[in-house]
Amino acid sequence: MLAVSCKKEDQKTCWTLVDRLGFIMNDVCGKSENEMNAQYGSQFFFFRSSDPYYCWKLTKPSTPDAYVRNVPQFIIGKFFPAYTAAIVNCSSFCKWRVLYKHRSKITGNYTPTIGKIETIMNISDTCGRLYVGRIVTVSETADSIHTAEFAEYIDQY
Numbered sequence: 618m619l620a621v622s623c624k625k626e627d628q629k630t631c632w633t634l635v636d637r638l639g640f641i642m643n644d645v646c647g648k649s650e651n652e653m654n655a656q657y658g659s660q661f662f663f664f665r666s667s668d669p670y671y672c673w674k675l676t677k678p679s680t681p682d683a684y685v686r687n688v689p690q691f692i693i694g695k696f697f698p699a700y701t702a703a704i705v706n707c708s709s710f711c712k713w714r715v716l717y718k719h720r721s722k723i724t725g726n727y728t729p730t731i732g733k734i735e736t737i738m739n740i741s742d743t744c745g746r747l748y749v750g751r752i753v754t755v756s757e758t759a760d761s762i763h764t765a766e767f768a769e770y771i772d773q774y
Contacts, residue, residue, distance in 0.1 A: 631666035639696045639774075664691035672707035675700035684710045684736045687773050711737050711744035712771035717755070718764050734771060 634642040644666050668689040675683040677700045693702045715735045719728040747767050755763040
């Protein structure tokens with residue numbers, strides 16, 4: 618009798634909660650799908666915690682391709698329904714928060730910094746050469762310089 622109850626405990630189902638904006642929250646274990654719907658269905662989405670996570674290329678006509686990291690099929694289906702999704706190798710791209718700056722060579726003054734999330738294709742190990750704080754020159758003229766500073770590596774979405 619004891620062995621049966623231990624085996625049943627080992628097979629309990631766990632679910633991952635997702636808020637209405639698509640952010641992954643926490644896991645809830647030991648509930649059936651019906652119990653999850655009754656308790657969380659009005660506030661959260663959820664998927665099996667055992668579902669595999671992948672990297673994805675999202676394609677939609679007349680828009681640039683988008684790449685997302687480490688998300689399950691559920692998130693793609695729920696939050697990107699208008700896109701055609703294909704699983705890609707996670708090492709084929711990297712995502713960074715990049716700060717773009719423009720400095721006048723004449724005055725030394727900077728214009729306001731613009732922050733963007735950029736997807737960089739990992740051609741010739743480009744991603745392996747990036748690190749937090751790296752600054753690269755994007756363009757330069759006789760009177761100004763435009764730079765990009767790699768501020769934060771993004772591991773999800």
